[in-house]
Amino acid sequence: MASVTFDAVTKRYGDVVAVDSLDLEIVDGEFMVLLGPSGCGKTTALRMIAGLEDISDGTLRIGDRVVNDVDPARRDISMVFQSYALYPHMTVQRNIESPLLARHYHLDGPDQPARKLTSAERAERVAEAARVLDLEPYLKRKPAALSGGQRQRVALARAFVGRPQAFLMDEPLSNLDAKLRAQTRIELVDLHRRVGTTVVYVTHDQVEAMTMATRVAVMSMGKLQQVGTPQDVYAKPINTFVAQFIGTPPMNCVDAAIAADGTAVDLGAAGRLPLPAGLQARPAAGAPVVLGVRPEHLTLDPAGSLTAVVRAVEWLGHECLIAADLDDRLVTLRQAGMAILEPGAEVKVAVDAADVHLFDAETTERLT
Amino acid sequence: MSDGTRRRLGRYDAKEVGLATLFLAPSLAVFVVFFYIPFFRLLQWGTYKSVRGGESYKQVGLDQYREVLGGDEFRQGLIHSVQYVLLTVPAGLVLGTLLAVAAHRRLKGIKVYQAIFSSTLASSVAVSSVIFFFLFNPAIGTFQVNWRSDPDMALFAAALPFIWQNLGLAFVIVLAGLQAVPDEVLEAATLDGYGPWRRLTRITLPLISPVLMFLLVILVIVAFQAFPQIEIITNGGPAGASETLVFKIFRQSQDYGKGAVLSVGLFFATMVITFLQFVILDRRVHYGDE
Known part of the structure; x- marks a missing residue:
């Protein structure tokens, strides 16, 4: 097991900067999720760890070793690809065995020279991986004869069998159907708990990030936005990008202004909200800000300080989503059960001051 | 069904x-x-024997088939055809694959090389044969060798323009095959510790084996039917040392009956060889849906 450290790592393709001076330490044994929309640089970052992309600038370490120029096969990592990248002409058994055939391993202690595994050792490792991932009945089959979920487990077994210092996973669940994806999420977390190996996991799906990660690194346009536990990132997003990327439906972020007396957020005809506690600096009266409130924190309450006009109600069974206007600012409210409301109806909405997020209107950075 | x-x-x-x-x-x-109609007419023609150098024809049933297909001329033509296939096809397959592997990479300007390598496909058989004819001319050629009049080298001399010309075909087909191999599979192999040679032999070639199989069958059939190269370079000589089956058929312009029988012989020989290729090699070919 090992840590993975990015120290001002940059990747350029010609004039395009795919990863911009990334500083990130992935701690030994943690499940780190790199999260962001497509094109944000997360996959490039992962491929740099794997050695499949050269590093333009900066230093990348696995454990204490600088690996910028180390051959991919000698980095002691393994990778699960989005397409699984199984060898279609080989049986499941050969697929799993594959990394053991060509690579050298430090089997006799770190001071002894690395060597290849004997066939008995290989057989033992393959059997173990097949048992852990429930693949024993399929060892003689070829990948084409397996279901998507089984193929995915073969890819995991191939990554697992070499007992690498870190697993790299590039959107491994994106080809599975929703039900299987939910099930595999739990299995992956369970596998990580059992083997304890560092995992670097790339996804654009914030549900995967929230459910599996020890910590999440949110990226956008090649830049790291925020690193933290899923709870931290959800509760204290550092800017409006992170605020709106995490959570479904996303956080409501609407234009507002600091009231003339400087003690509240002014939403025009919709009303006022008290300023949240812990503001780093009190914004000037009348300053434009972005108000952020999560849909579940906007509650229908006859004593609420805001007035909203209902546009539509979507019933999802266990809850409903109410689209409403706060003086022409469209927001979403999430309510348990079913709200019987007609479009056009005026309702009172309450927000706890602790649930109010304020962002700078210009820089989009968090003010609280 | x-x-x-x-x-x-x-x-x-x-x-x-x-x-x-x-x-x-x-x-x-x-x-x-x-x-279908020409083929049945051909079968029919084989039952007519030429009288007095093609002045008239008489119906002899299957006698002429027995006589010609069991005779020395057919056997010799078949041997020369097989030799021609052995001289041309393996070389074309190997060189075409090597060129395609070399040109299958993301480099600036690689398309220019790809166009050059595939251009032989677009050149005329006659022109390329004439070029080789002069290249090996004993008096004025770049390589002044007398292969055309050496019975051991004549077929080889006629094989060179074929190899050169079909290099473009082999290149284009193998390159298309290589482009269909997913990058991720090769990257997975890199991470698994496979070096370039091992990646080529263990991953790439097995994955493009259906393409190689197709190319092999096509090249064998085309080589079996090669004619202009032989006609221009050696004209079948010296003393018939490079007369392939097709060339022997061409020689029968005075005897349609015999020509028809030889043609039928060529057809079945090609069919049997193609069938054998499938039987022997198909087991080693990996098709994606297995």
């Missing part, structure tokens, strides 16, 4: 059958007019 398919076919109504026939009719007409 499975039982299920048969039952389904029975369920088509008259309108659907009529429509299907209508769609099939044009290609069927082309096949009948340009292939």
